[in-house]
Amino acid sequence: MSRQNKYSIGEFSKKTGVSIRTLHYYDELGLLQPEKNEESGHRIYYEKDIFSLHKIVSLKFLGYSLDKIKDLLDEASISADLNKTLALHLEGLEKEKEHIEHSMSAIKRVMNLLEKEGEVDSAVLFSLIRNTQVETDQKEWMEEHFLTGVAEELSKKSDEDKFTLDETLVQLSKDVKQLYGRPVEDMEVQAAVKRYIEASFAFLGEELIEKLADTEMEEAEIQELEKMAPSPFTEEEQQWLNRAMEYYAQQAEMEHS
């Protein structure tokens, strides 16, 4: 009953589901070195090798590199400082997961946009993706600038809210492409600016916007921000838009007083 089963590499591969080539590789690395028929050089695997392979595969699953695995296998007692290593690993996985979730969110936003709008200007698309991408950086930046509240609020926004804002941005970009060149006082231009600003207010809430507007920034910092969140517009368009928005702000100011 306790006869030791022998396996050729092919059989072993089938039994364990690990490819022959990978077994060769593990042999080469010294992770799993089976007995060898001295004459033929053919590898001979036993039951115990199944255990070893399971260890390797398990550790790999936990996210260890083969290099680390080799160290771990060599160690007599595995549970020695395993706990620390595992905690560390868990952190790494957490980050990876967050990254993936961000990517997924970005993709969903893009897909949503494509679905609702059909064709979308690629500059807008990419500025949007980039925005999602640097969300973490932005959050950090805001926290550095004592805008912790803003950062918190923003990360609480649902995907739905973001969808809405995305669509607003698309609308704005269409408006800009169409209206660029007209005087900033033009009624249609002002109407477009109004739509955009109101949507932004709706998204952020008035307080947040004002807080942002009140934050003083140095030139270098503005550059920093730009690096993080590229505008979908050309420099000229952006400047024209800025003027239009300033004009809008002035008008609003006057009405208020």
Added chain:
Amino acid sequence: MSRQNKYSIGEFSKKTGVSIRTLHYYDELGLLQPEKNEESGHRIYYEKDIFSLHKIVSLKFLGYSLDKIKDLLDEASISADLNKTLALHLEGLEKEKEHIEHSMSAIKRVMNLLEKEGEVDSAVLFSLIRNTQVETDQKEWMEEHFLTGVAEELSKKSDEDKFTLDETLVQLSKDVKQLYGRPVEDMEVQAAVKRYIEASFAFLGEELIEKLADTEMEEAEIQELEKMAPSPFTEEEQQWLNRAMEYYAQQAEMEHS
């Protein structure tokens, strides 16, 4: 105002946060090929290159390979079949995410065990990790064998419940190591078996266990299952344990009737 800013590769790298080597690489791949000073060979980047780089970085963020990105950049209209590609990518990311979550769950279970038990036999540890790892396979297998209900139930179990089951398994393995060799009718042996079986019942629920027991399997299928879920015991121990459990079942049967 519309003077075209020029950047050396170093400046460009600082402005965009992309390393010089990476810029070289993108140039080599044809992803972003800036102008060159013919005499010196030094690269000259302009504002427009910032846009291009943003595109590349964005697509990379979405998970595309540089190769794919090149294709996408070459295409005139990006939104052509982007939607399909994105959907596909989303699926891939979903799978990656699930994998990571599985790994995290496995790590947590192991950490929990180490914390509560101190030292744990590595065979048990690995059989447990392996179990988590092949959870998906097991689920598929069960569904193939018309045990959809069981599969569903199992994946609904909380981490807490799994922790408890883990501890039971550890207990059993300790018992087996200690009691192996004694006759299966031995009182302590039977007590250990009882503890284990009752804990399993508590975890799975009686119906599920019976359903599983009633499922007829062929030899090949049993092998399949073994491949998925390795026992932490040696073959001899496992056989001894099986006999002990059979004996337990007989006794239980007799009491019932």
Added chain:
DNA sequence: TATAAGACCTCACGTAACTGGAGGTTCAAG
């Protein structure tokens, strides 16, 4: 204007965890 520092150039190897192929040997069956 000479020189030195620093920025830039190309070339080429190293990484992780394999996969794939070439070219040759061994095994098992007929």
Added chain:
DNA sequence: CTTGAACCTCCAGTTACGTGAGGTCTTATA
């Protein structure tokens, strides 16, 4: 004895760069 499958070793390629060698260009200062 042959034939085909299974096995062997060695080498190359994959991704997205990092790193370093060895040489050229630019720019600031003496």
